[in-house]
Amino acid sequence: MYTAQFPLPTYPTQPRRRFFMLIAAFTTVTLLLTTLTVFRGTPARAQTACDVDYVLIDWRTGFVATVTITNNAPPLTSWELTWSFNGDQTIVHSWNVAITQDGPNVTARNVTYNGDISTGESVSFGFQASYSGVNEIPTDFALNGTPCNEPLPSPSTPSPSVTPTAVCTAPAYCDSFEDQTSSIPSGRWFMTYLDCQGTGRAFVDTTRAHTGSQSIRVHGLPGRCNHIFVQSTLDLRTLGPTVYVRLWLLSTNPLPSPRTTLISMTDTSTGGELRFGGQYGALLWHRTADDVTLPAPIPGGLSYSMPLPAGTWNCVEYLVDRGGFVRTWVNGTLIPGLEADGVPTPNIDATWLSRPWTPSLSAFRFGWEAEAGDSVLWFDDVVFAPTRIGC
Numbered sequence: 456m457y458t459a460q461f462p463l464p465t466y467p468t469q470p471r472r473r474f475f476m477l478i479a480a481f482t483t484v485t486l487l488l489t490t491l492t493v494f495r496g497t498p499a500r501a502q503t504a505c506d507v508d509y510v511l512i513d514w515r516t517g518f519v520a521t522v523t524i525t526n527n528a529p530p531l532t533s534w535e536l537t538w539s540f541n542g543d544q545t546i547v548h549s550w551n552v553a554i555t556q557d558g559p560n561v562t563a564r565n566v567t568y569n570g571d572i573s574t575g576e577s578v579s580f581g582f583q584a585s586y587s588g589v590n591e592i593p594t595d596f597a598l599n600g601t602p603c604n605e606p607l608p609s610p611s612t613p614s615p616s617v618t619p620t621a622v623c624t625a626p627a628y629c630d631s632f633e634d635q636t637s638s639i640p641s642g643r644w645f646m647t648y649l650d651c652q653g654t655g656r657a658f659v660d661t662t663r664a665h666t667g668s669q670s671i672r673v674h675g676l677p678g679r680c681n682h683i684f685v686q687s688t689l690d691l692r693t694l695g696p697t698v699y700v701r702l703w704l705l706s707t708n709p710l711p712s713p714r715t716t717l718i719s720m721t722d723t724s725t726g727g728e729l730r731f732g733g734q735y736g737a738l739l740w741h742r743t744a745d746d747v748t749l750p751a752p753i754p755g756g757l758s759y760s761m762p763l764p765a766g767t768w769n770c771v772e773y774l775v776d777r778g779g780f781v782r783t784w785v786n787g788t789l790i791p792g793l794e795a796d797g798v799p800t801p802n803i804d805a806t807w808l809s810r811p812w813t814p815s816l817s818a819f820r821f822g823w824e825a826e827a828g829d830s831v832l833w834f835d836d837v838v839f840a841p842t843r844i845g846c
């Protein structure tokens with residue numbers, strides 16, 4: 456890769472065309488224009504998984520960036536581009552993208568209409584930012600966790616795809632419960648009953664497992680105080696501003712119609728919990744501090760979610776970041792009703808986004824709480840990580 460600052464008369468053809476398009480769009484900026492900077496993957500080089508073009512109009516205290524992602528890998532149905540700034544660059548406005556920024560670290564995610572990038576295809580988005588000092592070009596672009604503008608390893612070297620070993624290096628954490636030695640969860644897990652304690656129970660199970668020979672079995676009973684949760688000793692805040700969670704879950708019964716909780720996380724920003732479970736037979740998120748759900752618990756919202764398939768292992772994966780962005784996959788499929796992307800969508804995240812929320816998740820628990828209905832559930836292969844894990 457390289458960065459270059461070209462004098463205006465010597466632009467290559469394509470950047471010049473881009474330049475004039477940008478000039479037309481930002482005529483007021485033109486008067487202050489000092490530098491147009493083009494960043495792109497090194498041409499005529501080894502195959503890359505993805506390339507990022509980063510085209511700037513910079514007026515010393517601010518800039519507009521047009522970012523173009525080219526996907527050279529298998530087709531994507533959703534994407535997340537991350538990078539870090541060198542200084543105090545602060546994004547103030549963006550388009551064709553959902554951006555969250557935590558200090559120098561930026562995460563840009565697709566919006567509803569540009570999540571698909573076929574192999575060899577490109578997607579562009581833009582943003583405006585302010586800064587002081589030096590505006591260096593980011594060098595650590597990564598698309599869905601894979602570095603861009605870098606040659607892929609030769610076939611003889613290991614694949615860069617995410618493996619449990621790679622994911623589980625600190626601060627990430629993985630547990631398949633194979634090292635549980637007692638009949639009840641112990642070590643890095645403990646049972647908790649929140650406000651009251653009834654007859655719900657959890658056990659280390661040696662009869663069913665997603666991988667290996669052990670999992671955690673939860674006996675979920677009706678009645679709020681019969682809830683049971685198994686809590687990790689890990690504080691999710693150690694992962695950083697973005698928390699990804701992946702677990703495998705098998706429920707004997709479909710989720711009952713009353714509100715049910717399968718995952719509970721303490722949200723230190725509100726003093727309440729962020730809960731994942733179901734209502735009216737569909738999966739949904741519940742923020743207890745203001746008692747709001749994602750999607751709205753009405754047919755027009757729940758139709759964008761899905762039931763939890765019963766009697767089979769399901770891969771549940773989600774991310775929550777400090778910008779309040781929530782995204783959820785079930786068995787590898789992004790569920791639109793379980794996504795808060797910063798752009799209010801009626802019946803999905805409009806109410807959820809109606810008040811500022813900067814979640815700071817600490818404790819993580821899985822288990823069962825339901826006002827009515829019951830099930831026996833198995834949980835296995837839990838992963839917490841700062842980047843996407845996959846199933």
Ligand SMILES: [Ca+2]
Nearest residue numbers: 631666667669
């Ligand atoms: Ca296991």
